[in-house]
Amino acid sequence: MADKIVVCRCEDVTLHEIEEAVALGHDDLESVKRYTGFGTGFCQGKQCVALCARLVSELSGRAPSLPITPRPPLHPTTIGHLARLLEDRPEKKR
Amino acid sequence: MPARRLGKGQPTILLRVDGEDVPAITGEPVAIALYAANRLVLGRSVKYHRPRGAACFAGRCDGCLMRVDGVPSVRTCRALASSGRVVETQNVLGSAGVDLLAAADWFFPGGMNHHEMFTWARPVNRAMQEIARRVAGIGTLPDEVMPATEVERVRVDVLVIGAGVAGLACAVALHGKGVDVLVVEEEAKDLSQAGAPARSSCVAIGVYDETDGRRLVLASGPRGVIEIAPRTIVIAQGAAETAEAFEGNDKPGILSVEAAERLFAHAVLPGDKPVIAGDGERVLRLVELFERHGVKPVRIERDELLRAIGRASVRRVETKSGARHACDVLIVLGRTSACYELGGQAGVEVHFDSDGFSLVASPEDGSTRHPEVFVVGSAASVRGEESARAQAERTADVIHARRAHG
């Protein structure tokens, strides 16, 4: 039995799932992202978005467009590191 | 044992990994120590519970997530080894090697359409959702409440993001001209001799146009978040290998070329039966590194890759032309794509070429459609160290000239 081709490893999205999404009419990268969940996991697409863009454009016959909108924080950021962001304190010169 | 340490440094401390002692060198990434100890399977994936292991060693994948000192889902390629650190596998029912929930992997051979499964009757649907909820998630809550950390605020004229060849060249040139510059670098590089003010282990997490009119860059460092208010931003985050599609491509023991380079840089041999897929100078250099240690890699074309086989980690590679190669590590040169995220958020145009994305900037002087954002080096598709350095220096000239002319 053939093993899976995993296109997005953070969310376990397979090539088959991408093909299915495009076949259902989700033919732009943002729609495929939402239908399959690729690029929404720990790495937020750093590993997979270029591959998914290539695949979606091959499958849909449309030229690859923009990547999915980058969503900050661009690296996982601890809530406790952000909790004092708005504290009013004098700016410190380096 | 396939992976091994190559003399230089030898472990002097112990990490506590799932209740066992694993030797490590102080200050090396935990994931490197685990790999050197031939612990390739570090966790399980979120839906199918497929084995997961470090694939990039560069903070760009999910492979090395573990619970470290009571904190869930820490990237162990970024956590540095120190004596007695407690490292635990997550998301397994059983152990990392034998996970009972891995049944999900063969139960849904092609993948699952989680949108449509079990929607034929309400009780079944409810039961499915209850099970799905129970198996969702990766980590569990932290052991202890973490006190909020102080936010450091920095004002700077020019912020250079990335201390590779292009970023450093630009920063050093700016600093030499008397421009107030700061470099932030994601890696734990020693930048004390860089010739310009720099912070390492400090990753930019976003550029924000605030409603009060300020443009802020937030960066996350070892002690917390730094809020930087720069006038000009130079993006020099480079390009990185991305995923390639072949059967079993997510197995532990499958590495990017960069990951293999990083293992060698930490004096760890990635394996003694390597298969390398891909061509070019980087691959040749990697082959040479293996050969220097008496290991002869099998080389195949990247497009020839059909499947990687192995229960927990890769044991064999099959090609489209029918060849089979036993191996303990498969190194794939992935197509590169620029680290476009920050540039895209900062207003730089993003472009797709045949392999991946790049940021649209002048190859001459790094200028972009945003007047206060420049992109230098491979993030802007400038290839080769010489060209990158030259472009970065011209970028510094342009920024300096603007300052001089008010």
Add this chain to the structure above:
Amino acid sequence: MSALRPLPERADIVIIGGGIMGLAIAWNLARMGQERIVVVEGDYLTSGASGRNGGGVRAQWSSETNVRLMKRSIELCAEFATRMRINVWFRRGGYLFLARTDARAKELESAAELQRAHGLPTRLIEPQEAKELVPELDVQHFVAASWNPDDGVVFPWPFVWGYARDAAKLGVDIHTHTRVTDLVTEGSRVRGVVTARGTIRADRVICCAGAWSPEITRMVGVELPSKPHRHEICSTEPLKPFLRPLVGDLSDGLYFSQSARGEIVGGISNDDVPEGIDHSSSARFLGLYARALSRAMPILSGVKILRQWAGCYDLTPDGNPLVGELDEAPGLFLASGFMGHGFMIAPVMGELYARHLLLGEEKELFARWNLRRYREGKLLTESMILG
């Protein structure tokens, strides 16, 4: 759903906006036998607020109408997955509203009384009982909480696709990537829509464009009192399930719940947002949310945020929607001004709208929620708006 099919020249009803509101109305109309319905969506499905919200569905409201309608919406949510054959991950984890002051507690108590009169099990509980429901909460800042175990959360995207797919099966013609650039008029009467891909003539046009609605009505010179307002939201790393209810705090607008995937998804009010369509993210939001969340549930301080994004609320001055036909432009109907709760009200609004248009039902509600109340000075109230 593809953008490539040609547009029809004529339709009976054109719906502007392929968000949950437009699709719910289209689906209900089609199910009641209405033919020749066309939905035009400017972008892809789920691109607007329907794809950008937190998925909360509650019947805890302070006005009689909202309580009645949302109760029905929750019933519809519960049957959606098996009816539409698509998982929306509806989970009744309850809604826990926290009160920091006695005044707020009193307000919640009177709302709870109203809700109980409608058969809901809502009750005011002591901080200690709230802590039993959610042990990780720091309850020392709270004097009471309002608790309805029947409220819940859904995953918004499949809800949109479910309506779209089933509406298409019933004959609704859905065109994505088709932006409305003008309205066809004869005198003051609206007779169709002009899009970048062609004109569709129709005697009834329903504007379900959410925060973009003022742009649509401006095409016929009607200025709506509603304003688009960016609302930000974020989600954390996926954690094993531990949090059952959605927790909300009306004093700072903080809310958070745990999604089917295990992420903590939530947002907070931000008073420093200029009006206008804006999908950018801010550092200020991260600071506001992180501060409030780590105060409400300190253990989350050590958890990581993976991504933040924004959508647009469609805010009306009195917190109530704008529905029904416009006096100023007959033929143009509104289904907008749903603040931040358009998603949860859409299942029931779809039903009521179709019954109103085809059978003339709900006349009183459609009159009360009509735009003309602003001209006549008959403004309404709703105090339980989050975020």
